Amino acid sequence: MAWSKQQMAERAAQEIGAGSIVNLGIGLPTMVADYLPEGQDVWFHTENGLLGMGPFPFEGDEDPQLINAGKQTVTVVPGGSFFDSATSFAMIRGGHVDLAILGAMQVAQNGDLANWSIPGGRTMGIGGAMDLASGAKRILVLTQHVTKQGEPKLLEACDFPLTACGCVDRVITDLAVLDVADGGFALVELAPGVSLDEVRAKTGAPLRA
């Protein structure tokens, strides 16, 4: 049985090493924070200018000037700090963020990532995606294995506009965990009850297992 979104987030949380700096993309990646064990000294960075992002505020404590990059109201943990956008992106571009967990529209077997624009579709814009994809030390993609139309999202090559070249290290989908290594996808782990054949059938590129 494929992983639920919650289970994907829980699996992704295992990728977060103690004592690391993590940026969570908008949407599903944001849920990962809920599954972290306590006392790990993990610091969440949000590119609009906060390191040490905490959970959503209690009702009534919301501050419209304390938000994450998804423009949701958040909190700051003890030891957190606020800074301007140039400093925030110096953290990202300078390789100081250990891990970025990002959504994807397409991932290629060489690690190319497309997650900001569908040709002919509505352009949401780039935001921090290109800086994160090319700047964070490790890129973990969290995505459904196929599109709503059933098309593979893991491909030999992306045909959507790229976010960054060769940046993806690992992909967690509802069906499996895969590494991008030596120019191709390599199976790390299957979701319980999911067969290798099913994953292969739904992957648009060769899969080493």
Next chain:
Amino acid sequence: MAWSKQQMAERAAQEIGAGSIVNLGIGLPTMVADYLPEGQDVWFHTENGLLGMGPFPFEGDEDPQLINAGKQTVTVVPGGSFFDSATSFAMIRGGHVDLAILGAMQVAQNGDLANWSIPGGRTMGIGGAMDLASGAKRILVLTQHVTKQGEPKLLEACDFPLTACGCVDRVITDLAVLDVADGGFALVELAPGVSLDEVRAKTGAPLRA
């Protein structure tokens, strides 16, 4: 009679417009601050990280962590601020400093400035001199008209290593005030009792008057 150092500083102070940001070089230029009228909203910048530098502290109030670029103990005025060196030089290089008053070893008639190194002499280093000379909106040089050996410091061309090309706007010496304009020196004002002939004789380039 030639101007004393104090009179040169007093004359230079007249060049400081109300409501302007000023950086004073090490040595004689530092004295200029003593001759400013009150209430002019003039803000002194020192490149080691302070805007709103005040006078020397009262005895007993010295703080070794509150110094100017000449490493003298100073104070901060109400409305002053401290910042890192990148921000400080962004102020300079970005053209936010209205006026820099600098010393000189040589000034050329095209505005070239040499003030950091004498060939064969002891190299004191560059410090903030090159950034100030090329970055401040207006450069005023404050210098003796000739060297201790009686050699002209205002020349057709500098033979000492340059600090910046074509940067000098005006020169105040013990003998005169001169503009650098249209590729040459132009007399603005003579010190009391100093003759044009004397200034011409002691200037190593043509002087329009």
Next chain:
Amino acid sequence: MTGRHRDKVQASVEDALAPLFDGAAIMVGGFGLCGNAEALIAGVVDRGVRDLHLISNNAGNMGKGLAAWLRAGIVAEVTCTYLGNNEDLHAAMREGTVKINVVPQGTFVERIRAAGAGVAAFYTPTGVGTVVAEGKETREFKGRTFLLEEALPADFALIRCRRADRFGNARFWRTARNFSPLMATAAGTTILEADELVELGELEPDDVHLPGIFVHRVLEVTEHEDPFEYRTVRARAGEAS
């Protein structure tokens, strides 16, 4: 010879915006609707200038903030990083009435910082191999490919802060800081909307987020809407949780 660093405090929005002109490039701080100079933004529509080049991360949202400029038809060009669900910006893009440049956010702010810091251009790894690199020089340093990006200056910056003094020293609150301190450095004239104006010396000099050297006009505006874009909360589960 008189400089611009005196008499900065403005009596009204109209006074503060007096120097604006048609065709100006105007940076506006804020991340979406967070940290917007609300009074100045509204005032620009009343001011009657047009053909503006708006440089701002989102250009408004939910019909609020800078969306008013798009609706008023006073914008000719937008440089931003993210459109999201800004329907007014999508409409402008669809109808082709406004030229829209979409820039990676880190490149956006670094180009602004470069303009303010006197740096003409810089090499960044962001955007290499993407549409962002089209028509731009790439170059290798230590075996990695970088893209040449040029400084992005503006005629005006409209920014908002929590507290300021009459010299323009400013402090921001929480994530409302974002692009504002950088935009202030990159504009010919920076206009600051402060929630509260305090006396010179009231701001601790170690804790000035934006030194007044980068600010030219200061306006105190005590009332702000500060809308939420996504009000996300968690339930209280007793005192301890």
Next chain:
Amino acid sequence: MTGRHRDKVQASVEDALAPLFDGAAIMVGGFGLCGNAEALIAGVVDRGVRDLHLISNNAGNMGKGLAAWLRAGIVAEVTCTYLGNNEDLHAAMREGTVKINVVPQGTFVERIRAAGAGVAAFYTPTGVGTVVAEGKETREFKGRTFLLEEALPADFALIRCRRADRFGNARFWRTARNFSPLMATAAGTTILEADELVELGELEPDDVHLPGIFVHRVLEVTEHEDPFEYRTVRARAGEAS
């Protein structure tokens, strides 16, 4: 998978400096003797590493601070901006025992910032037409000539602050800030000497000068000499003056 952002607090100078190695490039904060990491600087001599590339604005003065490294003969190369009356540095230059690179101060700190911010190189107006430009590319942007300068990274940064927490968030005092927050971003390992270590949460999050993401080791050192280079004062002329 375990990151470097836990257990940063060091028990001793020796522990703090353990990762140093021969031939390392080491940035040291401070403007002359102002804001020096005194215990770490002294500790490096005892640590026994050599052939260091020292990157610091002044490399000591008056025989104090980093002058100890020059006297101990553990420095192979110095990148600095100003020698002034640093006799140890003049001696090293005269005798040719140390390679000395003199850099304009704004270029020095911007190259350091670039290294920390992932920018490979940038175009600056400073140094055009001077010896600084020798062997470097120049290029015109909008009719003005600029010089290409590359990022300056280091293996280590040794910096000093007034207050820090165990994550490495730091606050500086007055002009002791100078190059330190930038050097912290540009080094593989940043070691912070704090006058006072406080609990997480004691530093107001709007007023952290250096976020702990840029710091890897924290050492509390409560006693410092903090020598004056030029103690300049004015006489008290009654209460009013």
